[in-house]
Amino acid sequence: MRPLSGAEKRGLLVAFGTAGALAAIIGWGVLATDGFLLAPGSAEFGDSVFMSGLVTFIFLFGLLPGIAYGIGAGTLRNDHEVMHGMTVAMRSLAGYIVLAFFAAQFIAYFTWTNLGVITAVRGAEFLQHLGLRESPILLMIALGLFSALVNLLIASASAKWALMAPVFVPMFMLLGYSPELAQAAYGIGDSVTNIITPMMTYFPLVLTFAQRYEPKAGIGTLVAMMLPYSLVFLVSWTALLVGWIWLGVPVGPGAPLFLAK
Numbered sequence: 582m583r584p585l586s587g588a589e590k591r592g593l594l595v596a597f598g599t600a601g602a603l604a605a606i607i608g609w610g611v612l613a614t615d616g617f618l619l620a621p622g623s624a625e626f627g628d629s630v631f632m633s634g635l636v637t638f639i640f641l642f643g644l645l646p647g648i649a650y651g652i653g654a655g656t657l658r659n660d661h662e663v664m665h666g667m668t669v670a671m672r673s674l675a676g677y678i679v680l681a682f683f684a685a686q687f688i689a690y691f692t693w694t695n696l697g698v699i700t701a702v703r704g705a706e707f708l709q710h711l712g713l714r715e716s717p718i719l720l721m722i723a724l725g726l727f728s729a730l731v732n733l734l735i736a737s738a739s740a741k742w743a744l745m746a747p748v749f750v751p752m753f754m755l756l757g758y759s760p761e762l763a764q765a766a767y768g769i770g771d772s773v774t775n776i777i778t779p780m781m782t783y784f785p786l787v788l789t790f791a792q793r794y795e796p797k798a799g800i801g802t803l804v805a806m807m808l809p810y811s812l813v814f815l816v817s818w819t820a821l822l823v824g825w826i827w828l829g830v831p832v833g834p835g836a837p838l839f840l841a842k
């Protein structure tokens with residue numbers, strides 16, 4: 582670790598200033614009574630242009646401060662270097678794009694054959710037969726554990742959700758549970774085992790950093806070192822979800838735990 586250079590400090594100041602200015606502009610456009618980011622005829626934040634175009638604003642918050650840092654630090658001198666930096670960043674998505682293509686084919690065939698609906702209905706009937714319809718805590722724990730196990734084989738969160746959602750979301754909806762609750766349980770299992778599966782995209786990068794401090798470190802070393810953290814996170818976040826369901830707290834705004842009967 583080394584202290585930041587003067588150029589790096591200048592770049593950070595320019596980047597923070599740019600992000601602050603962008604946040605101020607968006608705040609003015611959303612919070613003002615006649616803000617330019619509000620939808621015509623509606624003062625509701627949920628109907629605003631900001632919410633409907635959220636992906637665009639996330640892109641701007643990543644792009645503009647990044648360019649500002651490069652200009653302030655002197656690491657970007659022209660538009661060609663900006664495009665080169667964006668090209669390098671997109672290379673990391675190449676594996677996901679390929680995986681998403683085949684996942685899309687799987688989902689298309691899944692939809693065409695109605696296997697997702699059939700599996701969901703049969704699964705819901707099976708759970709009702711076991712008397713688990715009124716046991717949301719047990720069902721969500723089981724979904725989280727299943728997600729954690731699948732994560733060891735398919736590390737991409739979006740690809741894994743694309744495979745699991747067509748079955749588990751409608752199945753739990755038939756039992757009266759909201760899609761948001763199912764996604765919360767899935768997210769717990771998906772997140773806790775990332776660091777212990779070599780299938781994760783960034784696992785080689787993490788291992789490379791570890792080898793800077795322990796040259797003999799290998800896959801087994803990293804997995805053994807991270808396994809206790811995975812277990813602690815799994816237990817603690819599952820306990821949080823159990824408490825959330827037990828208290829009956831909604832998952833989020835407009836996202837109840839259970840569907841209205």
